[in-house]
Amino acid sequence: MTTPLLSTKNVHLSYGDHEALHGISLDYEPNTITALIGPSGCGKSTYLRCLNRMNDMIANVTITGTFNFKGQDLYAPNANLVALRTQIGMVFQQPNPFPFSVRENVAYGLRLNGRPSRTAIAEKVEWALKQAAVWDEVKDDLDKNALSFSGGQQQRICIARLLAVSPDIILLDEPTSALDPISSSEIEATLMALKKTYTIIIVTHNLQQASRISDRTAFMLNGDLVEVGETNQFFLTPEQQATSDYLTGKFG
Numbered sequence: 118m119t120t121p122l123l124s125t126k127n128v129h130l131s132y133g134d135h136e137a138l139h140g141i142s143l144d145y146e147p148n149t150i151t152a153l154i155g156p157s158g159c160g161k162s163t164y165l166r167c168l169n170r171m172n173d174m175i176a177n178v179t180i181t182g183t184f185n186f187k188g189q190d191l192y193a194p195n196a197n198l199v200a201l202r203t204q205i206g207m208v209f210q211q212p213n214p215f216p217f218s219v220r221e222n223v224a225y226g227l228r229l230n231g232r233p234s235r236t237a238i239a240e241k242v243e244w245a246l247k248q249a250a251v252w253d254e255v256k257d258d259l260d261k262n263a264l265s266f267s268g269g270q271q272q273r274i275c276i277a278r279l280l281a282v283s284p285d286i287i288l289l290d291e292p293t294s295a296l297d298p299i300s301s302s303e304i305e306a307t308l309m310a311l312k313k314t315y316t317i318i319i320v321t322h323n324l325q326q327a328s329r330i331s332d333r334t335a336f337m338l339n340g341d342l343v344e345v346g347e348t349n350q351f352f353l354t355p356e357q358q359a360t361s362d363y364l365t366g367k368f369g
């Protein structure tokens with residue numbers, strides 16, 4: 118087995134005195150897509166947000182467990198959160214481009230990290246939009262407001278914005294649930310191409326999507342990890358009865 122890029126062990130999280138995660142342990146190998154599935158409220162988003170410390174912003178949250186990212190403790194008190202969220206970026210359910218041009222959206226992180234030349238920015242913007250598979254659709258309108266594009270295009274512009282700062286890991290929280298089927302399949306194709314370079318962790322309610330694009334699938338229920346496995350095997354021969362019941366629609 119390849120050394121994991123990110124390893125999480127025995128993760129517990131409480132909102133006040135309500136424990137939402139009861140000891141989740143999952144590892145992520147480089148250049149893989151892992152799908153996190155499970156019924157509403159089981160803790161998928163909560164766990165995903167732990168991976169780039171987005172829960173730190175919520176009051177009264179207590180997190181324990183170990184999070185090892187490239188040999189470093191993700192929760193080290195002196196961790197640089199801006200750098201961390203550059204290395205482990207997140208894409209949300211609703212596309213959230215900034216209300217300015219496509220070019221400025223993608224260049225945003227570059228400007229935060231230094232003072233690149235106009236040429237360097239132009240090259241990086243084109244590169245990132247190509248990687249996010251949206252270049253052909255926006256290349257003649259780079260100065261147009263990103264919000265004037267379709268939801269699927271906006272989501273790929275958000276992915277390009279994230280890629281421009283060279284992350285290692287891309288977290289996606291139901292990135293296609295607000296999109297039409299064609300846009301969704303374009304995002305899926307984009308993610309499968311991106312896996313050659315990045316490590317991807319995606320929360321999805323869509324079981325077909327998990328089976329189509331992921332290498333590994335993890336099933337969560339009531340704050341516990343029930344089962345994780347190689348995706349084909351996971352869907353064909355789940356080991357746990359609860360997984361089988363969920364996959365066959367008995368609950369969820």
Ligand SMILES: Nc1ncnc2c1ncn2[C@@H]1O[C@H](COP(=O)(O)OP(=O)(O)OP(=O)(O)O)[C@@H](O)[C@H]1O
Pocket residue numbers: 132137155156157158159160161162163164175
């Ligand atoms: N900010 C918060 N404050 C308090 N409780 C929260 C907060 N966010 C989530 N929870 C609770 O934590 C539990 C897990 O929620 P979470 O959103 O992580 O589940 P989920 O599996 O992602 O659900 P969904 O699929 O509906 O998005 C739920 O009981 C939820 O009510």
